[in-house]
Amino acid sequence: MSINLSYAQRSKSKSKKSKSSKSVSHKTTKKSKSSRSSKSKKSRRGRSRSYARVREESVRHTFALGDSTFLLDDEPMQMISGEMHYTRIPHQEWRERMRMAKAMGLNTIGTYVFWNAHEPVQGQYDFTGENNIAEFVRTAKEEGLFVVLRPSPYVCAEWEFGGYPWWLLKDKNMKVRSQDPNFIAAYRNYILQLGKQLSPLLVTHGGNILMVQIENEYGSYSDDKEYLDLNRKIFLEAGFDGLLFTCDGAEQMPKGYLPGFLPAVNGLDNPKEVKELINKYHNGKGPYYVAEWYPGWFDVWGTGHHKSNADADAKKLDEILSAGISINMYMFHGGTTRDFMNGANMNTKDPYAPQTSSYDYDAPLDEAGNPTPKYYKFREVIAKHLPPGTHLPPVPEKHKMTMALELIKLTTVARLFDNLPQPVTNDRPMGFEDLNQGYGFVLYRTTMHSVNKALLQLTQLRDYATVYVNGSQAGIMDRRLKQDTLTLNNVPENATLDILVENNGRINYGPFLTDNRHGITEKVTLNNTELIGWKMYRLPFDNLTRLRYVPNSNAEQVQPAFYKGRFSLRITGDTYFDMTGFGKGFVFLNGHNLGKYWGIGPQQTIYVPAAWLKRGLNEVAVFDELNTNHTGLSTLDHPVLDNVPKN
Numbered sequence: 001m002s003i004n005l006s007y008a009q010r011s012k013s014k015s016k017k018s019k020s021s022k023s024v025s026h027k028t029t030k031k032s033k034s035s036r037s038s039k040s041k042k043s044r045r046g047r048s049r050s051y052a053r054v055r056e057e058s059v060r061h062t063f064a065l066g067d068s069t070f071l072l073d074d075e076p077m078q079m080i081s082g083e084m085h086y087t088r089i090p091h092q093e094w095r096e097r098m099r100m101a102k103a104m105g106l107n108t109i110g111t112y113v114f115w116n117a118h119e120p121v122q123g124q125y126d127f128t129g130e131n132n133i134a135e136f137v138r139t140a141k142e143e144g145l146f147v148v149l150r151p152s153p154y155v156c157a158e159w160e161f162g163g164y165p166w167w168l169l170k171d172k173n174m175k176v177r178s179q180d181p182n183f184i185a186a187y188r189n190y191i192l193q194l195g196k197q198l199s200p201l202l203v204t205h206g207g208n209i210l211m212v213q214i215e216n217e218y219g220s221y222s223d224d225k226e227y228l229d230l231n232r233k234i235f236l237e238a239g240f241d242g243l244l245f246t247c248d249g250a251e252q253m254p255k256g257y258l259p260g261f262l263p264a265v266n267g268l269d270n271p272k273e274v275k276e277l278i279n280k281y282h283n284g285k286g287p288y289y290v291a292e293w294y295p296g297w298f299d300v301w302g303t304g305h306h307k308s309n310a311d312a313d314a315k316k317l318d319e320i321l322s323a324g325i326s327i328n329m330y331m332f333h334g335g336t337t338r339d340f341m342n343g344a345n346m347n348t349k350d351p352y353a354p355q356t357s358s359y360d361y362d363a364p365l366d367e368a369g370n371p372t373p374k375y376y377k378f379r380e381v382i383a384k385h386l387p388p389g390t391h392l393p394p395v396p397e398k399h400k401m402t403m404a405l406e407l408i409k410l411t412t413v414a415r416l417f418d419n420l421p422q423p424v425t426n427d428r429p430m431g432f433e434d435l436n437q438g439y440g441f442v443l444y445r446t447t448m449h450s451v452n453k454a455l456l457q458l459t460q461l462r463d464y465a466t467v468y469v470n471g472s473q474a475g476i477m478d479r480r481l482k483q484d485t486l487t488l489n490n491v492p493e494n495a496t497l498d499i500l501v502e503n504n505g506r507i508n509y510g511p512f513l514t515d516n517r518h519g520i521t522e523k524v525t526l527n528n529t530e531l532i533g534w535k536m537y538r539l540p541f542d543n544l545t546r547l548r549y550v551p552n553s554n555a556e557q558v559q560p561a562f563y564k565g566r567f568s569l570r571i572t573g574d575t576y577f578d579m580t581g582f583g584k585g586f587v588f589l590n591g592h593n594l595g596k597y598w599g600i601g602p603q604q605t606i607y608v609p610a611a612w613l614k615r616g617l618n619e620v621a622v623f624d625e626l627n628t629n630h631t632g633l634s635t636l637d638h639p640v641l642d643n644v645p646k647n
Contacts (some may be wrong), residue, residue, distance in 0.1 A: 344463070
């Protein structure tokens with residue numbers, strides 16, 4: 001008998017189900033109890049039909065922890081899950097990606113939930129478009145997939161500030177990830193709003209969310225069990241009354257797990273070690289769950305593109321599944337980090353390292369959602385572990401084309417210094433947060449006196465600065481390279497000093513998570529004398545409609561600028577903007593911020609999803625803070641993600 005892989009992929013283990021289990025059935029009716037008691041009398045054919053019944057709204061499941069496996073409706077279930085993030089994929093393409101997940105053999109989707117996406121301004125919530133997490137979960141159910149939810153609210157995820165909203169930093173004394181009352185109050189308000197969206201979709205309420213994660217790899221940060229339990233209480237108050245779990249790396253689990261709740265492990269893929277570790281911290285029992293298994297990795301600017309060995313990954317996947325361990329591969333599909341939402345890593349040993357906009361991750365589905373050789377190898381492995389009598393559905397045919405367009409002419413230009421808003425004035429430079437700005441750029445301006453040679457120094461630059469004297473670029477400073485000084489020569493009398501500072505991504509992981517205020521966070525000195533009397537121009541670039549464009553003539557540009565072009569299409573498809581020859585900046589297409597580019601690589605293209613192109617007239621605007629005089633933008637029919645130019 002051949003049927004499509006179902007919403008619930010049962011474990012093929014023939015061992016008896018656990019006698020001891022913690023059920024999370026929500027107000028199970030007499031009818032549901034009766035149906036369970038008579039289940040053993042049903043034929044195999046009837047059991048196979050149960051794969052389809054889970055799509056019916058009236059069906060309510062139980063989900064529990066057995067001694068060695070998860071139990072779905074009292075039967076063993078091996079979760080084969082893959083992570084993909086709703087915010088990194090155009091919402092028009094969620095369903096297509098989920099069908100690809102189903103065809104590879106996944107029965108569950110894992111996703112973080114991003115606080116800063118949903119509460120961009122304190123007290124104002126956004127659950128629309130790419131932020132419509134409830135619709136993402138409902139779509140998964142329609143496609144026969146369960147969901148493991150990771151609202152945390154700290155997510156790491158190579159995401160700006162690890163998912164925390166920037167406005168928390170307006171309070172200089174606030175400590176995120178702690179029992180700080182101000183932090184907990186803001187956190188609680190958000191989780192209560194999130195609960196309104198998602199608690200009705202828990203398996204306990206008839207939905208498809210199996211489990212909810214408390215915090216995220218907390219053991220890599222601290223060990224406050226009272227704080228962890230406070231998380232638990234907030235989640236319950238918000239209606240997340242299903243199974244809760246924690247996840248940590250193997251060495252961090254002692255600090256990060258919450259006694260009494262399932263401790264999942266991240267990054268460990270030796271079956272024997274996985275079982276021994278979870279047994280140790282879970283009263284000698286399972287279930288055994290690898291919450292993050294890494295068949296790929298993320299990229300940072302200025303280093304090579306990460307790739308893993310697909311054959312070795314497939315072999316490891318086979319070993320894990322053969323051992324009856326449930327797994328969530330991070331990532332199944334990475335997508336793209338847009339809207340200035342890339343994060344950065346930094347610790348006591350390694351310097352500040354911002355991540356690329358491409359979140360391709362060398363995942364089974366590439367950045368654009370296309371299956372890779374790794375996808376097919378994993379599909380072959382998973383097919384070996386299906387319940388008896390089931391087969392994988394066919395891999396969906398690609399319904400959109402990938403194309404390269406004719407050269408897009410950039411016919412108009414908006415020079416930055418000609419498009420400045422009203423400034424904020426202060427004796428000393430103010431940080432982004434004090435200027436009530438989260439992302440983008442701030443231009444700092446003051447006046448210098450005449451000097452033959454001077455050392456300009458920015459104390460605690462966050463993160464990247466281009467320096468101009470009387471409108472001409474004098475140099476750059478880069479936190480990534482620990483550059484915070486610049487020598488200026490032959491400065492004329494009363495020269496205008498402009499310092500354009502970019503938030504290159506707040507730290508998302510490590511000990512400096514709480515030290516994330518941005519801009520010029522302390523002071524600017526010239527020959528050790530502090531410069532005072534500043535004008536600060538806020539440039540969040542969240543809306544480009546107010547820019548004033550002029551014809552892009554052959555006159556040489558000497559300052560950062562936006563270059564705009566229009567192009568018409570008869571058909572749409574995926575394409576890639578080729579940023580070769582551009583310096584550093586970002587791209588808007590039809591009002592969508594597609595993310596950042598930077599000539600240092602490894603990413604040299606920007607993915608353009610077909611969903612955001614239009615038949616007829618399209619408009620693109622490219623901001624470049626380093627290079628000038630652009631007249632055209634090329635496209636490719638493929639990405640370039642591994643090109644780090646030699647200096």
